[in-house]
Amino acid sequence: EAGVTQFPSHSVIEKGQTVTLRCDPISGHDNLYWYRRVMGKEIKFLLHFVKESKQDESGMPNNRFLAERTGGTYSTLKVQPAELEDSGVYFCASSQVASPSGNTIYFGEGSWLTVV
Amino acid sequence: GQSLEQPSEVTAVEGAIVQINCTYQTSGFYGLSWYQQHDGGAPTFLSYNALDGLEETGRFSSFLSRSDSYGYLLLQELQMKDSASYFCARGGNTPLVFGKGTRLSVIA
Numbered sequence: 001e002a003g004v005t006q007f008p009s010h011s012v013i014e015k016g017q018t019v020t021l022r023c024d025p026i027s028g029h030d031n032l033y034w035y036r037r038v039m040g041k042e043i044k045f046l047l048h049f050v051k052e053s054k055q056d057e058s059g060m061p062n063n064r065f066l067a068e069r070t071g072g073t074y075s076t077l078k079v080q081p082a083e084l085e086d087s088g089v090y091f092c093a094s095s096q097v098a099s100p101s102g103n104t105i106y107f108g109e110g111s112w113l114t115v116v
Numbered sequence: 117g118q119s120l121e122q123p124s125e126v127t128a129v130e131g132a133i134v135q136i137n138c139t140y141q142t143s144g145f146y147g148l149s150w151y152q153q154h155d156g157g158a159p160t161f162l163s164y165n166a167l168d169g170l171e172e173t174g175r176f177s178s179f180l181s182r183s184d185s186y187g188y189l190l191l192q193e194l195q196m197k198d199s200a201s202y203f204c205a206r207g208g209n210t211p212l213v214f215g216k217g218t219r220l221s222v223i224a
Binding site for chain 1: 120147151156157158159163164166210211212213214215216217
């Protein structure tokens with residue numbers, strides 16, 4: 001069974017440009033999460049989808065970030081326009097349960113974003 | 117609050133034992149998880165405690181004391197490949213909340 005996959009694995013863009021990150025969750029997982037880790041800091045929660053609906057978007061830093069999950073399958077996270085402080089690793093995770101812990105949540109390998 | 121505190125860096129010798137501590141705030145707390153992340157890789161699950169006490173999984177063990185709002189990850193017989201970042205994370209009525217991670221360096 002395929003795990004959580006993310007694309008691209010690495011992206012370098014200039015300040016002011018747009019980047020779209022994609023996440024394909026494990027098949028059958030209704031819950032999809034986006035997290036971000038800025039260098040040396042915690043893995044911070046951004047947003048939680050249940051199927052195509054945004055269950056919790058309290059972690060989204062500002063309106064330059066837009067997440068979608070049309071059809072309840074894959075999700076995209078768009079940053080427009082990108083700023084230097086957006087650099088970091090963006091992790092996607094999925095689970096079958098809404099409040100996962102332990103081994104019930106599965107992470108992708110992350111999309112490394114560098115804004116220059 | 118829901119923040120967690122853990123040391124930023126730990127260095128230990130190959131073959132030794134190392135303990136990584138984590139303290140957390142109790143609001144909405146269900147349990148404490150531990151994840152390992154190698155550079156460039158995904159966070160991978162190591163251990164989970166919902167109840168007080170010790171959970172052992174091979175070379176890794178995790179401990180929780182709910183009354184002290186404290187837990188730790190114990191790594192035994194350290195190997196070079198254990199060099200990685202280790203995150204404690206609290207589960208609850210909200211999505212997982214992570215600590216800032218502890219960078220473990222295993223030296224020969």
